[in-house]
Amino acid sequence: MFRAEAHLNLAFQALADPSRRAMVDRLVQGPATVSELAAPLAMSLPGVMQHLAVLEASGLVVSEKIGRTRTCRIEPKVLTQAEQWIAERRALWERRLDRLGQFLDETKDD
Amino acid sequence: MFRAEAHLNLAFQALADPSRRAMVDRLVQGPATVSELAAPLAMSLPGVMQHLAVLEASGLVVSEKIGRTRTCRIEPKVLTQAEQWIAERRALWERRLDRLGQFLDETKDD
């Protein structure tokens, strides 16, 4: 199995949770501290930390600790990879439909 | 919580597993029976059935049983929704970067 595939596992897994998507939603607006990420979530701080760990393991988010605060930000590469995986499959599916329609047109006067 | 959000949970969750992505990969080429989906996977048939159930629950795949064979095919709507969720976030993130760059340009002669 390839590294890219393992990354997709982690990325899609990370995006499957609504709390983590909310964290991503926040981070696309700009960097945030752990507390800022936690504020809107009805969850303990360690719970948020664990979600953050999942996001970091997937490569969707990176963070850096300065003093006593950790600042998190989006790393768009993996987001793009996940998007592209889907886009490619959708393109293949649509291409097949096109061929099918073309075939039906060509043979409709039988 | 909204229905769309629940669907995203299920869709991303479904896409997080490599066996299920392989099934989707096969189905974008065109419909397939359960056995055809199972053939390339190193797994028992009930295992494949369970993956199929996950894909159907997410709305990514639909199937129909005719005689003793069940034929599965892609349902692209949810695939598109998942793609769009990512695309929107990436767009927001890029828009923010643009504003940031613009700000830096405007203030670079200080």
Added chain:
DNA sequence: ATTATACTTAAGTGTATACTTAAGTGTTAT
């Protein structure tokens, strides 16, 4: 020096996932 802040670690709990094997159902071929 003391206290508050911002995480961080550890450990526990309950639920969900990803399989397995064994046995069963309805359909088609001989």
Added chain:
DNA sequence: ATAACACTTAAGTATACACTTAAGTATAAT
């Protein structure tokens, strides 16, 4: 009629997930 086929159901196991509370560490403010 019987045997093969294509699933399907049931039940069990082992691991992973999504939380929790309690206690700990390092930094910053007073």
